Each structure stands twice: as C-alpha cells, then as structure tokens.
Amino acid sequence: MNYSLVYGNQSKIDSLKRALTEVSNDSIRYEINLNIALQLEATDFDSAMMYYNNCIDIADTNNWTAKKAQAFINIGYAYMYSKHSKDAGEFLLEGLKYYTLANDSLGIMRSYYNLGYFYGTFEDFPKAIENFREAEEYAIGLNHEKLLASIYNNLGLMYNYVGQYDMANNYHFKSLQLSEKNGVKAVGNTHLNIGLNYYKEGNLEKSIEHHFKALAIFKENGEKPYIALALKNIGDDYFGHNLDSALRYYNEAHLI
Numbered sequence: 122m123n124y125s126l127v128y129g130n131q132s133k134i135d136s137l138k139r140a141l142t143e144v145s146n147d148s149i150r151y152e153i154n155l156n157i158a159l160q161l162e163a164t165d166f167d168s169a170m171m172y173y174n175n176c177i178d179i180a181d182t183n184n185w186t187a188k189k190a191q192a193f194i195n196i197g198y199a200y201m202y203s204k205h206s207k208d209a210g211e212f213l214l215e216g217l218k219y220y221t222l223a224n225d226s227l228g229i230m231r232s233y234y235n236l237g238y239f240y241g242t243f244e245d246f247p248k249a250i251e252n253f254r255e256a257e258e259y260a261i262g263l264n265h266e267k268l269l270a271s272i273y274n275n276l277g278l279m280y281n282y283v284g285q286y287d288m289a290n291n292y293h294f295k296s297l298q299l300s301e302k303n304g305v306k307a308v309g310n311t312h313l314n315i316g317l318n319y320y321k322e323g324n325l326e327k328s329i330e331h332h333f334k335a336l337a338i339f340k341e342n343g344e345k346p347y348i349a350l351a352l353k354n355i356g357d358d359y360f361g362h363n364l365d366s367a368l369r370y371y372n373e374a375h376l377i
Contacts, residue, residue, distance in 0.1 A: 134160045151179045151188060155195065162199045169199060190219035190228055194235060201239060210239055230259035234272060241279055250279045270299035274307065277314055286318040293318065309338035309347060316354060329358045349377035 134157060141153045158172035173196050180189035197212035213235050220228030237253035240246070253276045260269040273296035280289035297311045316331035336351035352374035359367040 130160060147179050147183055151176055151185075154179070155192065158195065158199075162203050166199070166203050169203075170196065173199075186219050186223035187225045187228055190216045190223060190225070190232070193219065194232065197235065197239070201242060207243055210236070210243075213239055226259055226263060227265075230256050230263060230265065230268070233259065234268065234275075237272075237275060237279075241275065241282075244282075246279050246282050250276060250283075253279065266299050266303055267305065270296045270303065270305055270307070273299065274311055274314070277311075277318070281314070281318055281321070284321075286322045290315055290318045306342070309335045309342070309344070309351075312338065313347075313351060313354065316358075320354070320358060325358050325362070329355060332358060345377050349374045352377070 137153050137157045137160070141150065141157070144150055144153070154172045154175040158169045158176070161169035161172065173192050176192040177189055180186070180192060193212045194216035197209045197216060199209075200206045200212060201209035213232065217229065217232035217236065220232050233252045233256035237249045237251075237256060240249035240252060253272055257269065257272050257276070259265075260272055273292045277289045277291075277293035277296060280286070280292065293311055293315045297308065297315070299305070300308045300311055312331045312335035316328045316335065319325070319328035319331065332351055332354045336348065336355065339347040339351055352370045356367045356370035356374065359370065
C-alpha cells in the first residue's frame with residue numbers, strides 16, 4: 122500500500138469513534154478501526170496499536186487474510202515512522218507472509234517494496250536491493266508501471282549508496298523512461314539522481330547536463346526547495362574547475 126503518516130485530527134477521531142459504536146458490519150468496523158489507528162499514530166502510539174489489533178481480530182474472525190496483512194503493514198510503518206524502530210521489519214514481514222497466504226500478488230509486490238524501503242531507511246542496502254528486486258519482478262508481471270518507476274528509482278539510490286554508479290544509472294534511466302511515459306512528477310528528481318551518479322564517477326559534463334535538466338523542471342513546477350538543491354549541485358559540479366561559476370550557483374541557491 123502507499124503509506125503516509127497521518128497526524129491526528131481530534132474532531133475526526135471523535136467522529137470515527139462514535140461511528141464505531143453505531144455499526145455492527147465487520148467490514149465497516151475494520152475500516153473505522155484502521156482509520157482511527159492512522160489518525161492516532163503520531164500522538165498516541167499505544168492507542169493506535171490497540172485499534173490496529175482490533176483490525177487483526179476482526180480479520181481473524183472473518184478469515185480475511187489480506188486485511189490482516191494490511192494491518193501488519195500499517196503497524197510496521199508506524200514503528201518505522203513514529204518510533205524509528207527496527208521492530209518495523211518484523212511486522213512488515215508478517216504482512217508479506219499473510220499477503221502470500223492470500224495469494225495477493227499486488228499485496229506481495231507492495232510488501233517487498235515496503236521491506237526494501239525499510240532496509241534502505243536503516244542502511245542495510247544489500248537487503249534493500251534484494252527486496253526491491255523482488256518487488257520489481259511482481260511489478261513487471263502485473264504491468265504496474267507507476268510503482269515500477271518508483272522501484273527503479275529506489276534501486277538506483279541503493280546502488281548509489283553502495284558505490285555502484287553504473288548500476289545506479291541503469292535503474293535511474295529505466296525510472297526516467299517510465300516516469301516520462303506516465304507523466305510522473307518525479308522526473309526532475311530522477312534527473313537530479315542521474316546527475317549525482319555521474320558526479321560520483323567524475324563525469325562532470327554529464328552531471329551538469331542532468332542537473333540543468335532537473336533545474337528546468339523544478340523551475341517549471343515552481344518547486345523552490347528543489348530549485349535550490351539543483352543550483353547547489355550545479356555549484357558542486359563546477360567547484361573543482363571553475364570556482365567563479367560554482368560561487369555564482371551557490372549564491373543563487375542561497376537566495377532562493
């Protein structure tokens with residue numbers, strides 16, 4: 122699943138809790154418990170876990186294996202984001218186990234993606250690569266090009282972190298191709314990453330080329346923080362051989 126941390130809105134939480142007392146349908150009760158847990162993660166972690174465990178109980182009662190998997194995935198992300206805890210991995214693996222039991226290919230694909238992200242967050246890059254590669258296989262089989270673009274981008278980042286810059290750009294160019302095809306907003310970031318790989322290899326001509334492409338896209342979209350980052354990277358590109366140009370771009374970045 123695509124997961125983002127939700128900060129609790131008390132009026133929404135109160136409304137959801139009232140609704141929970143008024144319904145008996147287990148499918149609706151599961152969704153309400155899930156939403157309450159999401160709202161509570163940032164402010165009351167223990168209560169959030171109680172509502173996630175309610176989801177697991179409801180799923181067990183109804184033999185909803187995929188829904189049980191979803192609850193475990195959410196718990197894993199809660200531990201990762203709210204606690205920055207490696208315990209997250211245990212719950213993400215449980216999610217993968219239950220999606221596998223449910224024969225849910227989409228859930229399995231996303232679980233491997235989640236595990237890749239988890240291992241990358243805690244800097245176990247070989248394990249991250251292993252899980253992103255598993256996610257890649259499922260994404261190809263499902264023709265899920267949008268997630269595949271993200272998988273390729275993350276694989277590029279992981280290979281960058283372990284110093285394999287050719288492999289990094291191999292995946293970043295694959296991500297770029299799919300992102301451009303599907304109108305994904307991350308095209309600018311991908312050019313930025315490609316430029317960084319070339320920079321690490323010492324190919325400053327190519328690095329500058331892609332950093333300027335990134336800059337143009339960020340300017341077109343009005344993304345000021347990324348405009349500043351692209352300008353800073355261009356400054357880095359020039360620093361070793363053209364100090365005047367480097368200082369000009371550093372100054373532009375500072376003024377954003």
